[in-house]
Amino acid sequence: MPTPMNHPVESLAQHHWVKIICGASYHDLPTIRNLCLTYALAGADCLDVSIDSAAVRAAYAGVVAAKNLQPNLHLPLLMVSVADGADSHFRKATFTAADCPSTCFRPCQAVCPTEAIQFQGLPLGVMAPNCYGCGRCVAVCPSQLITTYGVRPDPEDSLALVGPMVTALEIHTQVGNDAAFCELWQRLRPWLPQWRVVSISVTDDPQLESYLRFLAAVLLQDTDAVIWQTDGRSMSGDLGDGTTHAALRLGKKVLDWHLPVGAVQLAGGTNRVTAAKMRSQGWSSHGIAYGGYARTLVEPFLKDCGSGPLEAHPLLLRQAVSIARDLVDQFKKVHFKSVHSA
Ligand code: SF4
Ligand code: SF4
Secondary structure (H helix, E strand, C coil): CCCCCCCHHHHHHCCCEEEEEEECCCCCHHHHHHHHHHHHHCCCCEEEEECCHHHHHHHHHHHHHHHHHCCCCCCCEEEEEEECCCCCCCEEEECCHHHCCCCCCCHHHHHCCCCCEECCCCCCEECHHHCCCCCHHHHHCCCCCCEEEECCCCHHHHHHHHHHHCCEEEEECCCCCHHHHHHHHHHHHHHHHHCCEEEEEECCCCCHHHHHHHHHHHHHCCCCCEEEEEECCCCCHHHCHHHHHHHHHHHHHHHHCCCCCCEEEEECCCCCCHHHHHHHHCCCCCEEEECHHHHHHHHHHHHHCCCCCHHHCHHHHHHHHHHHHHHHHHHHHHHHHHHHCC
């Protein structure tokens, strides 16, 4: 059965929207470009990147390269993420390598999923562009030398530079941020006509339902193209199959609230087992987002091509797209089958 090739926004209505998250604070430009190229060719509906203008340009270059290679491709939406307050997705780690005891066996380096920590060459310590703030190094440092700092570029500055390339927005918020959310939304509303969807990313909280109902009322004044991104266990999908339980639990909970607007899209802990487990539980979200797990799958091919364009290595590109497509199809085909056999 061929992979369904709907327009990205139709994919939401058909319950087979797949988004790939490059990372709200991830700035390794060659990797962003090649990741976007790979997953655009694999049929992803949306690519979510940092609002940093260089990251947006890199992602856009990847999408353009995909379109050149496959002219009939439905272009995925290019989404940028912003936050209305402190948020773990918008931070980076730092430490001074000279302070590390010579006897330390460097667990920080071993746990880093993006190889952002190095002890040879320059800079020593964290290579900031490669760090996306997962915090795993902070947790394992026996000397507690690693701290984090916030990374929140001014959205208006970035949109002024790259706004026309951006076709979707995501706002990370949390219960209690009512005023900050409204203030940010008012600032960003002028760009609304060019966004096909607005995604709201939230984590679980006892007051989440009433907060989402409040946000729905605010957003409905301007748009009904809303996605609720349910972030089950942030930035954890590559850690193991078990992380998917939190993603499924939160997604199902929000779906069952039947909010007055919005599609529900899982994130935070999604990986190779998520689509199958959802199907075995007999329900379906409108979409799913894969972050670290999606990157981990194709990383070997992206690494082998260095910092150049992946399409300059046709075999690597084919291999990367094949693996990426398997992931995208896991969700798309499951729901394509259920829709068409109903
Ligand atoms: S482990 Fe996570 S937070 Fe630490 S350097 Fe690597 S990406 Fe950054
Ligand atoms: S774990 Fe901590 S002390 Fe050890 S090398 Fe890493 S930052 Fe330095």
